Amino acid sequence: QQQVKQSPQSLIVQKGGISIINCAYENTAFDYFPWYQQFPGKGPALLIAIRPDVSEKKEGRFTISFNKSAKQFSLHIMDSQPGDSATYFCAASSRGSGYALNFGKGTSLLVTP
């Protein structure tokens, strides 16, 4: 059972545009929500993460928006670049489960020149 639902499955954005990826969860025990970026043949790299006590976190061109009541969170990539083309995974974990990550199914992002 997928504990974290992610959409869209794929996304095409023009260079300079905003990429938006959405995730939703059901387990209210989750207290840590990271986003990972993965290039083909490589392990995932931590991009940015948020805890449920804040509604937004920004690091450079990457912003997480978090809606605790709706149990949803999203990643916004501003000024998207071709080098951002990769697969993005949202995830969620909880202290009670030793912070084992539950991943969404991933979003394949293509940024066109």
Next chain:
Amino acid sequence: GAVVSQHPSRVICKSGTSVKIECRSLDFQATTMFWYRQFPKKSLMLMATSNEGSKATYEQGVEKDKFLINHASLTLSTLTVTSAHPEDSSFYICSASQITNEKLFFGSGTQLSVL
């Protein structure tokens, strides 16, 4: 960020043989390491949680006798795929976290191909 080293990056083996994959935290101590499996264009599926000095906890459906996990020190965990078969071919990725820290850092993965 913290560095997790995983070796080998790619291995090809014959059916019936065993393969060992190493996962090392290079600049921090990791009491917990996780092993994931990923099929092409799919998400990462948690296989097991490895705790230093104790037996690993396997997820439902993962054969503990086929996927042997050892976490003998705070910086090293190993996954041994025993009697590998073609259906075990996959991308295996380890991750580790610093003590009492929720941030997980991933290794670069191991592509296993069983002929």
